[in-house]
Amino acid sequence: MTRDSADPRAAFEELALPLFEPLYNYARWLTHDPIEAEDLVQETYLKGLRGFGSFAPGTNFRAWMYRILRNTFLTSRSGLRAVPPVSIDEDPDAYEQISVAETPESLFFARVDSETLRSSIEALPLTFREVLVLSDVENMSYREIAETLSIPIGTVTSRLVRARQKVRNTLRGER
Amino acid sequence: MTDHLTPEEIEQHADGEAESAEHLRECAVCANAVLSAMQMKRALRAMPRFAPPAGLRARVLAAPPARRSHVAWWLAAAAVLALAIGGVALLRARDAAAGQLVDLHTTILASANPVDVLSTDRHTVKPWFEGRLPFAVDVPDLALPFHLIGGRVIYWRGQPGAYLLIGKGAHRISLFVFASDAVPRAIASHAGMSVVVWRAHGLAYVAVADVPADDLQPLRQAFARD
Numbered sequence: 001m002t003r004d005s006a007d008p009r010a011a012f013e014e015l016a017l018p019l020f021e022p023l024y025n026y027a028r029w030l031t032h033d034p035i036e037a038e039d040l041v042q043e044t045y046l047k048g049l050r051g052f053g054s055f056a057p058g059t060n061f062r063a064w065m066y067r068i069l070r071n072t073f074l075t076s077r078s079g080l081r082a083v084p085p086v087s088i089d090e091d092p093d094a095y096e097q098i099s100v101a102e103t104p105e106s107l108f109f110a111r112v113d114s115e116t117l118r119s120s121i122e123a124l125p126l127t128f129r130e131v132l133v134l135s136d137v138e139n140m141s142y143r144e145i146a147e148t149l150s151i152p153i154g155t156v157t158s159r160l161v162r163a164r165q166k167v168r169n170t171l172r173g174e175r
Numbered sequence: 176m177t178d179h180l181t182p183e184e185i186e187q188h189a190d191g192e193a194e195s196a197e198h199l200r201e202c203a204v205c206a207n208a209v210l211s212a213m214q215m216k217r218a219l220r221a222m223p224r225f226a227p228p229a230g231l232r233a234r235v236l237a238a239p240p241a242r243r244s245h246v247a248w249w250l251a252a253a254a255v256l257a258l259a260i261g262g263v264a265l266l267r268a269r270d271a272a273a274g275q276l277v278d279l280h281t282t283i284l285a286s287a288n289p290v291d292v293l294s295t296d297r298h299t300v301k302p303w304f305e306g307r308l309p310f311a312v313d314v315p316d317l318a319l320p321f322h323l324i325g326g327r328v329i330y331w332r333g334q335p336g337a338y339l340l341i342g343k344g345a346h347r348i349s350l351f352v353f354a355s356d357a358v359p360r361a362i363a364s365h366a367g368m369s370v371v372v373w374r375a376h377g378l379a380y381v382a383v384a385d386v387p388a389d390d391l392q393p394l395r396q397a398f399a400r401d
Contacts, residue, residue: 013236020227025225037225042345045235080293080324114222114223132219137222154183157187164215168211
């Protein structure tokens with residue numbers, strides 16, 4: 001990537017504007033609120049533009065912008081509420097019983113309507129919701145998710161396991 | 176037959192993050208688990224996405240200094256203020272007070288734990304100050320768009336005070352509460368940061384925020400009310 005030092009704003013916009021819709025989508029998943037999501041996206045672009053000088057060319061710009069959006073959210077009121085007081089990853093009891101012997105029904109998700117699926121994801125604690133949304137909705141690789149959330153790849157994997165398990169359990173319970 | 180895949184390996188396969196495994200070709204249980212994870216992934220991808228409202232893109236593009244709710248901006252403002260305050264003796268006392276309080280505001284907001292009592296409930300925040308300060312802090316019921324985030328004890332010019340962190344949309348307002356005689360009568364706004372001072376119930380209130388001073392008036396009314 002080259003950066004036009006004469007016009008950093010143009011360089012920033014060229015990189016950042018294609019992310020506009022995905023960032024808004026992600027903001028909605030984090031905040032559950034259209035107004036807050038709007039504020040969050042605006043603030044993310046302002047922070048991104050102002051901090052663009054500290055972005056290291058050649059590193060992942062998408063992860064960088066998502067990280068700004070997420071950090072901004074986490075310091076907001078609803079973000080402070082959404083963060084669990086203790087680390088969920090370190091609580092072994094929280095690891096739900098997972099057995100490969102449990103047979104997942106074939107075509108199970110083909111029958112689930114979008115609204116049911118959406119509400120089951122919205123019900124997830126932030127830690128699991130965000131990893132699932134980044135992976136499955138935003139199509140990020142484990143490495144990119146790890147970079148965005150500043151966590152190890154192994155943690156990304158284990159959170160995804162539990163996120164999908166929780167969604168599956170919710171959907172089973174609802175039928 | 177080889178060992179079953181771990182739950183992590185199943186997700187890795189569904190996400191295309193794993194090398195192909197011999198085991199999947201011979202184990203229907205694991206293959207089924209991977210298939211299920213892939214179906215969930217596909218279902219999530221197929222969900223309608225949230226579309227940004229019309230006009231947001233234009234607002235983002237139009238953006239710059241209209242909104243200044245930025246740690247980076249605050250830090251820059253604080254640095255400028257610190258230089259100005261440190262170097263120029265011409266500043267009058269009330270300007271110095273503004274600079275110091277704006278600095279405090281910036282420092283607190285930039286901290287990992289801006290408040291010691293984190294609660295949107297005034298009935299939690301108010302009693303928290305009891306025994307921590309030589310005066311009682313009345314925390315009124317705030318009407319939207321203001322919302323209480325939390326509070327802490329701070330010291331300024333050797334005086335203990337209450338610090339309340341209040342949100343207004345994405346903006347953060349610092350409200351400092353001191354014994355009345357500790358604070359100058361008037362404090363000028365500083366470098367675009369609004370500083371509003373008022374007195375009520377024998378206490379002095381100083382609100383610092385990056386919103387227009389007029390927007391802080393409802394807050395003043397809420398705190399000045401009996």
